[in-house]
Amino acid sequence: MEQPGTSQEPLLLGSSGDSLREAFGKSLVTLADRYDNFVVLDADVAGGTGTHHFRRAYPKRFFQFGIAEQNMMAVAAGMAATGLVPFVTTFAVFCLRAYEQARLSVAYAGRNVKIVASHPGLDVGPDGGSAQALEDLAAFRAIPGMVVVSPADPLEVEQATEAILNYNGPVYMRTGRSPVLRVLPADYSFELGKGKIIQDGIDATIVACGVELARALTAADLLARESISARVVNMSTIKPIDDELLAKCALETGCIVTAEDHNIYGGLGSAVAESLVGNHLCPAEMVGIKDRFGESGEPEELAEKYGITADYICKAVKKAITRKQY
């Protein structure tokens, strides 16, 4: 269990940091010397995914494929078949473009390829609905054997990047476009397949991932003013989901609210619901985009319009609490 108050660098918490994509690009550079077996593949968006940092530092381990994602994905599988560990990097919508290559050449063939997608969700902002992937978690979660990860802040991106490198198998990881708050304490430790309680509470559990974790923590603070004690879980591994922690939260707090910058169908909310149905049933509410495409606007404006701000999480928590059976 992690408590922000116990952090050794509490002043950093909440300060504006890098975007998740910048953190990813810098993490690759940090990891490159210790892990000489990985390479980075790009489809003309290195400046957008953060991998330009790696290209500058390790040009011989960086491969440009131009605007041709399907080829890039299957090339990665071929490179992986020789023992290299390729990071396939592009925007989340373009990972969907190479979905069938990810299915057959990467996952079916069991290749050790890491697909890392920037620009997911409404967080993309002004580029609009065409560029905002609201279905990537659902799509990649449905591929047998594909691990799906969505870290919440730069610190977690760094840890998760190393963790997926140490895991032997196909992984899909989301980063993010917009600068984010540092929300996790300095002693935070990412574990693949584990959710982490970031803030404890007894009346409800908010389970969030990615950029939505910051909103979940804000929601918990707002709820505290109304004497509602909400536990906040960072569920950065969406697949395999942490069944054990979810059952514990269901048992201890009696209801769960999920929060994600993704369609309510198929993403974190669905994964949590599937887990609860199979393990420990409790009332649950989902905060996410309600089966619509996005549009242009600033991420915060879009979050408000599409119902994924802290206020909407608060409402969902209250609703879930009223549905509890005593």
Added chain:
Amino acid sequence: MKEITEQSVTITTEKARQMRRNIISMLGQAGSGHTGGSLSASDIVACLYFWEMNIDPKNPGWEARDRFVLSKGHAAPVLYAALAEKGFFPQDYLNRLRKLGSPLQGHPDMRKLPGVEASTGSLGQGISWAVGMALAGKMDQKPYRVYALLGDGEIEEGMVWEASMAAAHYKLDNLTAFIDNNGLQIDGRVEEVMSPLPIPDKFRAFGWEVLEIDGHDHRQIMQALNTARTVQNRPTAVIAHTIKGKGCSFMENRAEWHGVAPKPDEVEKALAELS
């Protein structure tokens, strides 16, 4: 430059005949599968496995081995026939093609069968695999060569041209792609379904060395492989003119034999022609 001897041609010709017999037998037992395109590619695959490639069936994971990717994965029987003949697995595996629990899946599965270099079956992906392997070979300065076999219908897939661009861009002279140009796909003649013609000009325009051969003439296949080994700074495409169903007169040049297995009497007739 490898010498092309009378003896080597005799060997590969005999191997190709045996592979065709096994293709017919395994498909007959399976009751479904892709006959026509397996037979059209048999001579190319025989020359690769029994003349060209540096491989060791006792050590299928050997790092320095040459690699063959069957991009037209539905022609799995031709690959299985070659691998069995080469000794990667016992011949009796062939009796279990497409059966539950068999390592011989309907399309090649590298996780189930030794010697299979890529799991393919969705057209277009295998050539990208081959590009990835060739690129890794260049990066690590490994001496191995990479071979891919594509169908002429397959090159209607857009990603084939993405891969072709990348192969030329990265100057992959360790990559040779054969186009099994039998002129037919499921629904008929390739130029009628969606014309990929002219095939040589397209690859040439994408920066490849292009060779055109009779894909059933073993000397020409070997000569093309010899040439490809001398080409520098660009990949080689070998446009192999072939006959779908080659070797079984009643199957030759008939699109309806694309995805159909021979019935028992047809197996008998075909094996008689291939004896």
